Structures are given as structure tokens and as C-alpha cells.
Amino acid sequence: MAGVYVHIPFCKSRCIYCDFFSTTSLPLREKYVEMLCHEIKIRSQGLSAEERRIETIYLGGGTPSQLSIEQLRRIFDAVFDCFQVSEEAEITMEVNPDDVNATYLQGLKQLPVNRLSFGIQTFNDERLRFIRRRHTAQEAINVVHDCQAAGYRNISIDLMFGFPGETLEEWQSDIETALSLNVQHISAYSLMYEEGTALTRMLEAGEIEEIDEELSLQMYGTLVERLKKAGFEHYEISNFARPDRRSRHNSSYWHGIPYFGFGAGAHSYDGHARTWNANDLLIYIEGVETGSLATEGETLSMEQKYDECVMVGLRTCEGVDLQHIESVFGKQYLSYLLENAQPHLDSGKLCIEQNWMHLTEKGIYTSNDIISDLMRV
Ligand code: SF4
Structure with missing residues (x-):
């Protein structure tokens, strides 16, 4: 953690x-x-x-x-x-x-x-x-x-x-x-x-x-x-x-590193699943007091993990590590990413350097559209 x-x-x-x-x-x-x-x-x-x-x-x-x-x-x-x-x-x-x-x-x-x-x-x-x-x-x-x-x-x-x-x-x-x-x-x-x-x-x-x-x-x-x-x-x-x-x-x-979230409405992530406390103060207080903390959660599917990895990666200046995509998600996901990125690579909004894909200065302005083109879910 x-x-x-x-x-x-x-x-x-x-x-x-x-x-x-x-x-x-x-x-x-x-x-x-x-x-x-x-x-x-x-x-x-x-x-x-x-x-x-x-x-x-x-x-x-x-x-x-x-x-x-x-x-x-x-x-x-x-x-x-x-x-x-x-x-x-x-x-x-x-x-x-x-x-x-x-x-x-x-x-x-x-x-x-x-x-x-x-x-x-x-x-x-x-x-x-x-x-x-x-x-x-x-x-x-x-x-x-x-x-x-x-x-x-x-x-x-x-x-x-x-x-x-x-x-x-x-x-x-x-x-x-x-x-x-x-x-x-x-x-x-x-x-x-x-x-x-x-x-x-x-x-x-x-x-x-x-x-x-x-x-x-x-x-x-x-x-x-x-x-x-x-x-x-x-x-x-x-x-x-x-x-x-x-x-x-x-x-x-x-970078997808796990974290604990404490308090009402706080989210936690253990690398596979995301959980979150009720975002209601009274429900939170009662839950802790009675030993039955109100939480919800979801285990991320492979597709959700891929989406998150690409989405948060592309927001950073380093971008997405293509080798990581291949080793964690497999060749099929890497091909999907490269195929969908191609129009943006051609237009100069994305680029690949030393096997990392990142937004260019031109691409940053339309980052939301580009990222959504690369999503699976
Ligand atoms: S209402 Fe509170 S949490 Fe929201 S922006 Fe203002 S200070 Fe921040």
C-alpha cells in the first residue's frame, strides 16, 4: 500500500x-x-x-x-x-x-x-x-x-x-x-x-x-x-x-498505486477492487459506531483496468507504457490501443517515443475526445 x-x-x-x-x-x-x-x-x-x-x-x-x-x-x-x-x-x-x-x-x-x-x-x-x-x-x-x-x-x-x-x-x-x-x-x-x-x-x-x-x-x-x-x-x-x-x-x-481512503465518501483501491464509504455523514457515523461500515465496491474487470490505465496514463506527461499494456493486458489490448490511436498519431495529436504513447501539445486540447476513442467500455 x-x-x-x-x-x-x-x-x-x-x-x-x-x-x-x-x-x-x-x-x-x-x-x-x-x-x-x-x-x-x-x-x-x-x-x-x-x-x-x-x-x-x-x-x-x-x-x-x-x-x-x-x-x-x-x-x-x-x-x-x-x-x-x-x-x-x-x-x-x-x-x-x-x-x-x-x-x-x-x-x-x-x-x-x-x-x-x-x-x-x-x-x-x-x-x-x-x-x-x-x-x-x-x-x-x-x-x-x-x-x-x-x-x-x-x-x-x-x-x-x-x-x-x-x-x-x-x-x-x-x-x-x-x-x-x-x-x-x-x-x-x-x-x-x-x-x-x-x-x-x-x-x-x-x-x-x-x-x-x-x-x-x-x-x-x-x-x-x-x-x-x-x-x-x-x-x-x-x-x-x-x-x-x-x-x-x-x-x-x-500510476494505479493502491491507497486507503478513510472517512465519509472516501474511496480505496487495492490494485484490483475499488471500494467507497457512504457519502452521507450520518450513515457513515452510525456505520462506524455500530461496527457495520456502509461501503460499496466493485472489482474492476480487465477492460475497466485497461480503460483506467490508458485514461490516467494519457493525462500525464509520460503517457502510457505500451510494454506494460502488452504484459498486463495482452497483445489483443495493445493492438486495440494502437489501432484506435492511429488517426490521432497521424494527425500529430498523439506520439510514441521509446514505447510510451503520450499526447502532444496539439493533442492536449482535445484530450477528452482522444482518450474516449481509446476506451473499451
Ligand atoms: S464547498 Fe467546500 S469542498 Fe466545495 S469547493 Fe467550496 S470549500 Fe471546497
């Missing part, structure tokens, strides 16, 4: 675009932490020494920084008691800028966290209010500086582009502000209209308009070009890192 993911589903308020599993039922935090520690203990019982070896821990949400330092400490204690965490482990915590003050930061420093991931999204205050984030641009900038001053040398920020009415110049300004922060990692996603979100309801009611696709592609192109010029490695479609600062935890997902 290589990674532990811990889901903290609490948010002070809901952002209008969000379809992650999260809740504003903050009074349940204490009970949740108690159950989470219990789940970690129960599920780690009976694991072999090899299975207990952990290289990465990731606290995601929701908003992990909605927990107190004492609650976070208890979660880390449970993980460290139940697993053998490598001395070089990457330990990431997602943090919302408005949760961190000097006292909280002092507390954070006492925890084993060595990588912080800030959900900043944009440095435009009007847009931050529009998506209902609770911080301002200046607060986000200050908190990153404070964390750097406190000694954090591995900081990631999340950005979004393609807001209704956003111009290319405004997005360029966000990129420049992000670069001026001297962070080690940047994730950037185009704004998505997910079903059931307040944002999508606004779109459907005609209150806002999606930006056009051409502009969205231009924004993405500008991002890639500017971050590469600034020395970032574009190692996954939406992720950029300074040398040696890739997210090791997320990279392990992309």
Missing part, C-alpha cells in the same frame, strides 16, 4: 460550483473525528507489514482546515499508530486561506504536514464573491507568504479559469499573481458546470453565460506556455510543478 487519503467533509459554506461531498453541519465535526480515528484503527487491523507501509498521506475535503489543530492531531496520531509512515512521506493538507491565522499556523507547524494545498481559485475579488469563496485575493496572498515565512517549502495552489465574463487579460493577471507567490505547485482547472450545483442552475436560468470554447482553449494555452516559461513542469493535464515538486500522492493515483 502506498497512500492514505483522509476525507474531511466540512465546509463553512458551499461554493456555487462545487459537487464534492461536503456538508456545512459543523457541529458534527467532533463526532466525525472520533469515528474517523476508529475507522482507521479497525480497517488497519490484520494488515501485513508491507500493507502498512505508507509513502503519502493526503487530507482533503471539504475543508480539512475547518478542524481544530487538536482534532487534526488525533487523526494524524491514528494514522501514525496504525501505519508505518515513511520518514520521507509527503503529507499534504488542503487549506482554505480564510481559516489560517497566526495561532492556527503555529498549531499546523506542530503537525507532521509538510505540504499545503490552498484552494485560492482566483485573485479577482469580484469573482471570489461570485463563486462564494470566503477569502479575498489579498488574504490568499498574505496566507501563502505567512506559510512560507513559517518554513513551508512545498506549497500548492488551485486556480480556476473560464468564469462567465472573464477575459484573457484577467486570466493572465491571475497567472502572474500566482507566479509572484513563488509556490512549488499549481493546479488549474476550467470552471465546470456540474449537475445540481447553484452555478448550473444560474446557467439554466439564463443568469450567466458560459465563456466560449475558443477562449477557454486560449486560456489553457496561455497557462501552459507561461508556466513552462517560468520553469514549471507540465506533468499532468491540469498540474504543474517545480522540479521535484510533483504531487506524489496524486501521481500515485495516476
Whole structure:
């Protein structure tokens, strides 16, 4: 086993675009932490020494920084008691800028966290209010500086582009502000209209308009070009890192490495099967308390494994190892892949180098279509 993911589903308020599993039922935090520690203990019982070896821990949400330092400490204690965490482990915590003050930061420093991931999204205050984030641009900038001053040398920020009415110049300004922060990692996603979100309801009611696709592609192109010029490695479609600062935890997902997921709605993968806890806080709490954790799962068929391997592989700069496809899935799968990739190889959107197939710069813009052409299911 290589990674532990811990889901903290609490948010002070809901952002209008969000379809992650999260809740504003903050009074349940204490009970949740108690159950989470219990789940970690129960599920780690009976694991072999090899299975207990952990290289990465990731606290995601929701908003992990909605927990107190004492609650976070208890979660880390449970993980460290139940697993053998490598001395070089990457330990990431997602943090919302408005949760961190000097006292909280002092507390954070006492925890084993060595990588912080800030959900900043944009440095435009009007847009931050529009998506209902609770911080301002200046607060986000200050908190990153404070964390750097406190000694954090591995900081990631999340950005979004393609807001209704956003111009290319405004997005360029966000990129420049992000670069001026001297962070080690940047994730950037185009704004998505997910079903059931307040944002999508606004779109459907005609209150806002999606930006056009051409502009969205231009924004993405500008991002890639500017971050590469600034020395970032574009190692996954939406992720950029300074040398040696890739997210090791997320990279392990992309390379099919097993992980444990703890907490409501968290997914786990053992290399063959995927299981997930109920994404309902009360059902989760009751399940752990009564010793009958509500989980669902599926054993991946060969075709699903192939699909996943190709899909996540092609999102990374290395691409898909063709030798791996042949040795794990057989010649028939390799032929299927090569046959379906041929039109994209011919058009220069895919290429093969040293037996690895990857998207070219041209192909990245239509990656979803290309990837879906190579799927089996
Ligand atoms: S803080 Fe994150 S998880 Fe919570 S509502 Fe906003 S985007 Fe969703």
C-alpha cells in the first residue's frame, strides 16, 4: 500500500460550483473525528507489514482546515499508530486561506504536514464573491507568504479559469499573481458546470453565460506556455510543478498505486477492487459506531483496468507504457490501443517515443475526445 487519503467533509459554506461531498453541519465535526480515528484503527487491523507501509498521506475535503489543530492531531496520531509512515512521506493538507491565522499556523507547524494545498481559485475579488469563496485575493496572498515565512517549502495552489465574463487579460493577471507567490505547485482547472450545483442552475436560468470554447482553449494555452516559461513542469493535464515538486500522492493515483481512503465518501483501491464509504455523514457515523461500515465496491474487470490505465496514463506527461499494456493486458489490448490511436498519431495529436504513447501539445486540447476513442467500455 502506498497512500492514505483522509476525507474531511466540512465546509463553512458551499461554493456555487462545487459537487464534492461536503456538508456545512459543523457541529458534527467532533463526532466525525472520533469515528474517523476508529475507522482507521479497525480497517488497519490484520494488515501485513508491507500493507502498512505508507509513502503519502493526503487530507482533503471539504475543508480539512475547518478542524481544530487538536482534532487534526488525533487523526494524524491514528494514522501514525496504525501505519508505518515513511520518514520521507509527503503529507499534504488542503487549506482554505480564510481559516489560517497566526495561532492556527503555529498549531499546523506542530503537525507532521509538510505540504499545503490552498484552494485560492482566483485573485479577482469580484469573482471570489461570485463563486462564494470566503477569502479575498489579498488574504490568499498574505496566507501563502505567512506559510512560507513559517518554513513551508512545498506549497500548492488551485486556480480556476473560464468564469462567465472573464477575459484573457484577467486570466493572465491571475497567472502572474500566482507566479509572484513563488509556490512549488499549481493546479488549474476550467470552471465546470456540474449537475445540481447553484452555478448550473444560474446557467439554466439564463443568469450567466458560459465563456466560449475558443477562449477557454486560449486560456489553457496561455497557462501552459507561461508556466513552462517560468520553469514549471507540465506533468499532468491540469498540474504543474517545480522540479521535484510533483504531487506524489496524486501521481500515485495516476500510476494505479493502491491507497486507503478513510472517512465519509472516501474511496480505496487495492490494485484490483475499488471500494467507497457512504457519502452521507450520518450513515457513515452510525456505520462506524455500530461496527457495520456502509461501503460499496466493485472489482474492476480487465477492460475497466485497461480503460483506467490508458485514461490516467494519457493525462500525464509520460503517457502510457505500451510494454506494460502488452504484459498486463495482452497483445489483443495493445493492438486495440494502437489501432484506435492511429488517426490521432497521424494527425500529430498523439506520439510514441521509446514505447510510451503520450499526447502532444496539439493533442492536449482535445484530450477528452482522444482518450474516449481509446476506451473499451
Ligand atoms: S470549500 Fe471546497 S469542498 Fe467546500 S464547498 Fe467550496 S469547493 Fe466545495
